[in-house]
Amino acid sequence: AQDLPHLSPSDPTASALKYVEDASKGQGRKGSDACADCSFYQGKTGGAWGPCQLFPGKAVAAKGWCVSHTHVA
C-alpha cells in the first residue's frame, strides 16, 4: 500500500476537506496536528506517505492535514 498514488490537493473531495500536503498551511489546523497523528491515517510510523481511510486508493502525506483530522487517542 506504500506505492499508492498520492492524493492531489485539487481532488474534489480533498479540496472540500481543505487537504494540504504541508500541514503548516492547513486552514483551521490546531496545534501540530498532521496526518501522521490522525486516527484515519494508515501509514507506517516514520513513513512519508500512507493510506487514509477517507481517501481509498490514495496515499496522503504524513506531514499533511485536512479538516477531518481526528487525533489518535
Ligand code: SF4
Ligand atoms: Fe490526513 Fe486525517 Fe485528513 Fe486523512 S483524515 S487526510 S489522515 S488529516
